[in-house]
Amino acid sequence: MKERLLSVLIISFNCWDLLSDCLCSLHNSDNNFHEIVVVDNASVDETCKMLPKAFPEVRLLQNRTNVGHTKAVNQGCKEISGTHILLLDADTELAPDCISKMMGFMEIYPDISMVAPRTYNSDGSVQESARDFPSPINGVFGRQSMLTRLFPNNTFSRRYLAQHNLNSSAPFQVEQISAACMLFKRDLLDLVGYWDEGYSGYWVDSDWCKKIQKKGEKIFCVPQASIVHHEQNKHTIKKNPVRIIAFHQGVYRFYRLHYTLGFWDPRSIVAACLLSVRCVLLLLANTLKESPKTAVDPLSLKETNQDESS
Numbered sequence: 001m002k003e004r005l006l007s008v009l010i011i012s013f014n015c016w017d018l019l020s021d022c023l024c025s026l027h028n029s030d031n032n033f034h035e036i037v038v039v040d041n042a043s044v045d046e047t048c049k050m051l052p053k054a055f056p057e058v059r060l061l062q063n064r065t066n067v068g069h070t071k072a073v074n075q076g077c078k079e080i081s082g083t084h085i086l087l088l089d090a091d092t093e094l095a096p097d098c099i100s101k102m103m104g105f106m107e108i109y110p111d112i113s114m115v116a117p118r119t120y121n122s123d124g125s126v127q128e129s130a131r132d133f134p135s136p137i138n139g140v141f142g143r144q145s146m147l148t149r150l151f152p153n154n155t156f157s158r159r160y161l162a163q164h165n166l167n168s169s170a171p172f173q174v175e176q177i178s179a180a181c182m183l184f185k186r187d188l189l190d191l192v193g194y195w196d197e198g199y200s201g202y203w204v205d206s207d208w209c210k211k212i213q214k215k216g217e218k219i220f221c222v223p224q225a226s227i228v229h230h231e232q233n234k235h236t237i238k239k240n241p242v243r244i245i246a247f248h249q250g251v252y253r254f255y256r257l258h259y260t261l262g263f264w265d266p267r268s269i270v271a272a273c274l275l276s277v278r279c280v281l282l283l284l285a286n287t288l289k290e291s292p293k294t295a296v297d298p299l300s301l302k303e304t305n306q307d308e309s310s
Contacts, residue, residue: 005034007082117225129178130221202250
């Protein structure tokens with residue numbers, strides 16, 4: 001039987017405090033690692049100075065420029081050698097038994113190719129990151145949309161967010177999981193391919209999950225395993241306009257590639273028009289929001305997960 005070797009991959013950008021907490025949680029894990037690799041996207045904070053000192057066992061791949069989250073993930077996946085890959089956001093902290101529970105589940109069920117833990121917000125509430133693919137109606141009933149906040153028990157959001165599984169203690173199958181924490185077999189890269197670099201960051205994890213589904217592979221959430229994702233995005237905080245535009249470009253690409261026949265498909269044209277209107281409305285509403293206390297590069301680590309704004 002082939003030895004199971006776990007490689008951990010983290011992308012960083014100007015987030016040393018968060019990254020160090022994440023690495024400390026890995027250090028306290030009850031699971032052994034083949035390697036831990038951090039790909040840094042040209043941070044100008046103390047990340048590249050402090051990382052070798054504080055965590056000498058971690059391999060640092062230092063980019064001269066910020067190549068973006070998607071390209072950095074592909075770069076890291078090509079460098080690591082484990083049979084299994086744990087992809088983490090730097091703003092996550094894992095429970096000590098999180099990885100062993102996920103690895104144990106995949107060992108019991110070898111036909112399952114990718115798993116995620118139950119993800120919690122900093123305040124202890126469940127972050128609905130293990131869910132199904134959205135339908136067009138989720139353009140207005142997204143995870144953080146105003147209508148969902150006003151009507152949290154609406155049918156459209158409940159289906160999309162797989163809320164029937166929120167109280168489940170048993171592992172359950174979902175259509176997609178967030179790249180904030182995903183554990184997968186390295187063989188998936190050969191079967192499905194690397195991440196689509198046509199995405200700036202938003203929706204690329206959904207795109208990859210969709211490709212995995214099309215290959216007939218299974219994705220599960222293991223709620224006994226848990227992490228905290230210190231999600232920085234809040235719907236009340238003003239966003240960089242580039243983020244809002246990139247988010248809508250990502251969802252358009254996802255819809256066009258997986259649900260239409262191409263650019264000139266009428267469905268694609270209608271989607272482009274509706275998403276453009278939605279984008280403009282959100283840009284206008286964004287001007288009324290409170291500015292964040294700290295500035296963040298619009299295409300940095302903190303801007304890349306589609307679940308932050310959907």
